[in-house]
Amino acid sequence: MNYGDDFQRLSRYDREKLQGRNLDWENKPPLYKSYPPGLERIELGKPQFKDNRNLFDIIQQRRSIRRFMTEELEPQIFSGIIWATQGITLATEHHQFRASPSAGALYPIETYCVINRVKGLKPGVYHYQVPYHSLVLIKEGDYGKELARAALGQRMIDEAAFNLVWSAMIERSKWKYDQRAYRYIYLDAGHIAQNTALAAVSYNLGSCQIGAFFDGEVDRVIGVDGESEFSLYITAIGNPR
Numbered sequence: 001m002n003y004g005d006d007f008q009r010l011s012r013y014d015r016e017k018l019q020g021r022n023l024d025w026e027n028k029p030p031l032y033k034s035y036p037p038g039l040e041r042i043e044l045g046k047p048q049f050k051d052n053r054n055l056f057d058i059i060q061q062r063r064s065i066r067r068f069m070t071e072e073l074e075p076q077i078f079s080g081i082i083w084a085t086q087g088i089t090l091a092t093e094h095h096q097f098r099a100s101p102s103a104g105a106l107y108p109i110e111t112y113c114v115i116n117r118v119k120g121l122k123p124g125v126y127h128y129q130v131p132y133h134s135l136v137l138i139k140e141g142d143y144g145k146e147l148a149r150a151a152l153g154q155r156m157i158d159e160a161a162f163n164l165v166w167s168a169m170i171e172r173s174k175w176k177y178d179q180r181a182y183r184y185i186y187l188d189a190g191h192i193a194q195n196t197a198l199a200a201v202s203y204n205l206g207s208c209q210i211g212a213f214f215d216g217e218v219d220r221v222i223g224v225d226g227e228s229e230f231s232l233y234i235t236a237i238g239n240p241r
C-alpha cells in the first residue's frame with residue numbers, strides 16, 4: 001500500500017484529463033471558523049512591528065531553535081507573530097486577503113495557539129479569529145506537556161513561550177479543487193509557517209517547525225475531529241536559550 005505514491009499520481013493535473021468544474025456557490029463553505037458565544041474572547045491589540053531589520057538578514061539568520069528561556073513573552077510581540085501567520089493585509093469588496101497566500105483565496109488553514117507563557121494570557125489552547133485579530137479561549141490549562149507528548153515527546157514544545165498548531169478544514173478547499181486540495185493545504189501551511197519563522201527572527205525569537213506528531217493526539221489538544229478538520233503542522237516559539 002503506497003498511499004503517498006498513489007496520492008501523488010491520482011492528484012496530478014494532466015492536460016488531457018482536466019475538465020472544468022461548476023462551482024456550487026450556494027454551498028460554498030464559510031471562510032471563517034466560529035465558536036459558540038460564551039467563550040472568552042481576547043483582542044490581540046496592534047502588533048508591534050520592528051522596521052530596522054532587512055528581510056535578507058532575517059532570512060540569513062533563521063535557524064530551527066529547540067531550546068528556549070523561561071521568560072514570558074510581551075503581548076505586542078505575540079500579536080505581531082500571529083498577524084504574520086494569517087492576519088488580514090488587504091480588504092476589498094469581495095475578499096479579505098491575508099499575510100500568507102492561499103490557493104484560490106479559500107484559506108483552509110486554521111491557527112491554534114497553545115500558550116505556555118505570554119504576558120496577559122492564561123496558559124491554554126486558543127483559536128485565532130482572523131477577521132477580528134483576536135483569540136477565543138477553547139480551554140484553559142497547561143497543555144504544553146500534552147502537546148509535547150503528542151509530538152513524540154519533543155520537549156521544546158513544553159519549553160516554548162507558545163506553540164502554533166495549524167489544521168486544515170478540508171472542505172473549504174475541496175469545494176473548488178476536489179482531491180487536489182490535499183496538495184494545496186500543505187503548500188498553504190508551509191507559507192504560513194515560513195512567515196511565522198521569519199517574524200520570530202525579526203523579534204529576536206527562535207522557532208522550530210514540527211511535523212513529527214501523533215495526529216489524533218494533536219487533534220485532541222486543539223479540539224478537532226480529525227476528519228473534517230485535522231492537524232497539519234506545529235511551530236514552537238520562544239526566546240532562544
Ligand SMILES: Cc1cc2nc3c(=O)[nH]c(=O)nc-3n(C[C@H](O)[C@H](O)[C@H](O)COP(=O)(O)O)c2cc1C
Binds near residue numbers: 212
Ligand atoms: C516539514 C518539516 C517538519 C519538521 N519536523 C521537525 C520535528 O518534528 N522536530 C524537529 O526538531 N525539527 C523539525 N523540523 C526542522 C528541521 O529539522 C530543520 O528545518 C532542518 O534540520 C534544517 O535546519 P534549519 O531549519 O535550522 O535550517 C521540521 C522541518 C520541516 C520543514
